[in-house]
Amino acid sequence: MKSDNGQSDSQQLYHRLNAMVENMPPFPESVHQVMTLSSDINCSPKDLVSVIERDPVLTMKILKMVNSAFFSLSRQVASVQHALVYLGMNTVKNLAVSIATVDALPRNSIAELPMSSFLTHSLATAAVAQHLARDSLHIRDASDHFVAGLLHDFGKVVFVQFEPTTYAKILHMAQQSRQPLAQVEVEQMGVSSADVGGMLAENWHLPAALVECIRTHGGCGEQSSDLMVTVAAANTVVKAMKLGDSGNPVVGQFPDFIRRRLQADLDAVMEQMHDLPDEVELMQSAVRG
Amino acid sequence: MKLCFRGVRGSIASPGPHTVRYGGNTTCLEIWSDDGQLIILDAGTGIFPLAHSLMDRLPVHAHIFNTHSHWDHIQGLPFFIPLFVPGNRVNIYGACDPVSQQSIEDILAVQLQYRFFPIRECELNADINYQSLREGDAVQIGDVTVVPVMMNHPVVNFGYRVNCRGKSLFFTGDHEPSYNIYAPTDDEYAMYQALIEQREAHIIDVIRGVDVLVADSSYTEAEYPAKKGWGHGSFASCMQMAESAGAGQLFLTHHEPTRSDDELESVFQEAMRQRKFEIAEIDLAREGIVIEW
Numbered sequence: 001m002k003s004d005n006g007q008s009d010s011q012q013l014y015h016r017l018n019a020m021v022e023n024m025p026p027f028p029e030s031v032h033q034v035m036t037l038s039s040d041i042n043c044s045p046k047d048l049v050s051v052i053e054r055d056p057v058l059t060m061k062i063l064k065m066v067n068s069a070f071f072s073l074s075r076q077v078a079s080v081q082h083a084l085v086y087l088g089m090n091t092v093k094n095l096a097v098s099i100a101t102v103d104a105l106p107r108n109s110i111a112e113l114p115m116s117s118f119l120t121h122s123l124a125t126a127a128v129a130q131h132l133a134r135d136s137l138h139i140r141d142a143s144d145h146f147v148a149g150l151l152h153d154f155g156k157v158v159f160v161q162f163e164p165t166t167y168a169k170i171l172h173m174a175q176q177s178r179q180p181l182a183q184v185e186v187e188q189m190g191v192s193s194a195d196v197g198g199m200l201a202e203n204w205h206l207p208a209a210l211v212e213c214i215r216t217h218g219g220c221g222e223q224s225s226d227l228m229v230t231v232a233a234a235n236t237v238v239k240a241m242k243l244g245d246s247g248n249p250v251v252g253q254f255p256d257f258i259r260r261r262l263q264a265d266l267d268a269v270m271e272q273m274h275d276l277p278d279e280v281e282l283m284q285s286a287v288r289g
Numbered sequence: 290m291k292l293c294f295r296g297v298r299g300s301i302a303s304p305g306p307h308t309v310r311y312g313g314n315t316t317c318l319e320i321w322s323d324d325g326q327l328i329i330l331d332a333g334t335g336i337f338p339l340a341h342s343l344m345d346r347l348p349v350h351a352h353i354f355n356t357h358s359h360w361d362h363i364q365g366l367p368f369f370i371p372l373f374v375p376g377n378r379v380n381i382y383g384a385c386d387p388v389s390q391q392s393i394e395d396i397l398a399v400q401l402q403y404r405f406f407p408i409r410e411c412e413l414n415a416d417i418n419y420q421s422l423r424e425g426d427a428v429q430i431g432d433v434t435v436v437p438v439m440m441n442h443p444v445v446n447f448g449y450r451v452n453c454r455g456k457s458l459f460f461t462g463d464h465e466p467s468y469n470i471y472a473p474t475d476d477e478y479a480m481y482q483a484l485i486e487q488r489e490a491h492i493i494d495v496i497r498g499v500d501v502l503v504a505d506s507s508y509t510e511a512e513y514p515a516k517k518g519w520g521h522g523s524f525a526s527c528m529q530m531a532e533s534a535g536a537g538q539l540f541l542t543h544h545e546p547t548r549s550d551d552e553l554e555s556v557f558q559e560a561m562r563q564r565k566f567e568i569a570e571i572d573l574a575r576e577g578i579v580i581e582w
Contacts, residue, residue, distance in 0.1 A: 045470040045518075065387055075491075081477070085467055085484045087387070089518060090443030094388040134480075141483040 014203055017196065020162055021060075025107055026100055027119065030055040034100040038093050045089045052096055053080040054283050056122055056150050056157060061099045062092065063147070064204040076207040079143035108164040112171035113247045118156065120244025124280045125149035128234035128273055135272075136262045137226055148213045148231045153246055155197030155214070163189070171247045181248040182218050194218060222257045229261050237269050243280060290456040291581045292501060293319040296335020297574040299463075299507050299521070299543035300361050307549035312576020314338070315361035316543065318460060318503065322453040324432040329353045330449060330460045335576065336365035348376040349415075352430055354437075355383030355396055356462025357446035363396045367406050377415035382428060384437070384445045385421045392421040422447065438495040440464040442520035450495055456582060458501045459536070463543060465505075465520045466530075493533050500582060502527075502536035503574060505543040509556045510563070524560035532566035542574035 033051040037043045052058045066077040077083050084092050126149035133142035159167040174184040185192045198215025209227045220232035239251045254266045296314035304313035315333030343349050349371040371377040383393035401410045428435045437447035442463045450459045467485045471478040507521035531539040557573050
């Protein structure tokens with residue numbers, strides 16, 4: 001479908017959302033931490049990475065910048081650590097400062113999905129996805145699994161910022177009806193948060209596996225990549241453990257193929273992850289300083 | 290292929306009685322290919338004597354490749370006299386900056402501002418063209434191919450491989466081998482190490498089999514730990530790179546500005562005594578020497 005100025009509806013939506021994300025601030029605690037760390041000439045790379053990688057907005061914006069056509073590297077960058085290895089500490093630090101000091105829009109907040117609960121869900125999913133990749137699938141560099149877990153619901157941050165009133169209503173309807181949130185999103189807005197997150201990630205030239213994971217983590221299947229499997233499983237684990245909030249009232253179970261790929265069922269993974277609440281609390285306290 | 294070192298000093302020009310033998314000018318490499326192309330790697334203060342030598346060869350058609358935008362690699366550019374002469378053509382290549390979002394044009398424009406320099410960019414009479422490069426974008430100039438690869442420095446830094454008619458050279462620009470930011474006991478250590486190994490392998494692949502490798506060897510092994518993260522290599526790290534890539538000859542450059550000629554020779558001899566790597570030929574880069582092969 002084309003509008004009067006020749007752009008398709010999806011192109012128009014992308015341009016509006018992209019402009020909005022440009023002005024979307026990182027989480028206030030991360031901004032504070034980035035500014036504090038970056039004013040120290042001996043700032044530890046490890047500390048800086050731990051702040052960036054725990055903030056979905058900072059992470060997404062750094063990956064967007066590093067993977068942009070403007071600054072095209074010979075290989076796509078899939079994690080904050082990967083960006084650090086390619087660009088070096090000083091460039092990543094200065095990128096983080098430029099993102100932290102963006103002339104930001106005021107952050108919208110809705111009671112139906114508080115951002116602190118959302119952040120807990122995202123961080124916990126990241127931690128579980130990385131654990132599953134490393135310990136169950138024996139993947140040595142599992143940093144992209146952490147990133148995919150952190151960003152799998154990025155579209156929801158965009159909806160909260162972009163359409164707070166409508167999205168609050170959608171979250172409420174899903175809670176009342178106990179229907180999958182994605183289904184209510186599509187019924188009410190014609191597009192899911194996963195579609196929106198995937199569309200943005202694709203237009204920002206993020207690695208294809210990450211784009212696919214953001215777009216379709218809810219519909220993981222037999223042929224899905226390891227990344228999809230770890231994130232889908234982690235999402236279920238974190239909801240079952242009631243850590244944070246993704247806004248989706250449906251918890252679900254591990255389908256057979258996930259059990260086979262991970263050689264574990266939901267209860268077993270939950271048992272493996274019994275330290276997760278403490279781990280997530282530790283990650284968040286690092287960001288809070 | 291002919292290489293002349295026009296500037297081998299790191300960080301800041303260091304003229305004086307103690308740097309006469311190796312030279313005090315900052316980084317500039319003059320390369321003449323077998324098909325007569327002039328390739329200049331970096332425009333530190335060493336580009337000024339090069340500029341003078343070109344004035345009896347007008348018109349000049351030069352290709353200047355900038356490794357990165359730190360002062361000691363761009364400072365001589367406003368003094369590259371061919372830029373002022375009509376009929377000359379100067380192509381300037383380098384990386385975009387992801388933080389400021391500026392292209393390579395910035396390295397000249399930022400210096401040619403009224404407050405800092407008497408001549409503005411629009412007053413230069415040569416035909417000047419800029420080309421921002423991305424990693425792996427090969428530039429073809431006659432029979433010469435120049436390939437940029439990302440190195441590790443506190444700003445985006447390209448190493449360049451120059452190939453012509455079966456002969457080759459690689460210049461690292463300023464480069465510190467990546468190191469693991471995690472402790473071996475950290476969960477993330479192995480993951481980060483895998484990323485480093487992947488990156489180092491890519492760099493070595495680009496350098497592999499090069500005839501001449503010119504590499505940043507600012508520090509001795511003893512000095513390095515205090516300078517970790519500053520973006521420079523050591524004598525040993527350059528030797529390791531040369532061995533891994535199978536380079537024919539290694540020239541060590543980016544000499545510390547505080548190091549006298551005698552001290553430089555002394556630390557080099559010590560590094561040679563302690564070397565663990567097999568390289569056919571290793572020398573200190575010296576301003577004014579010409580290597581032809």
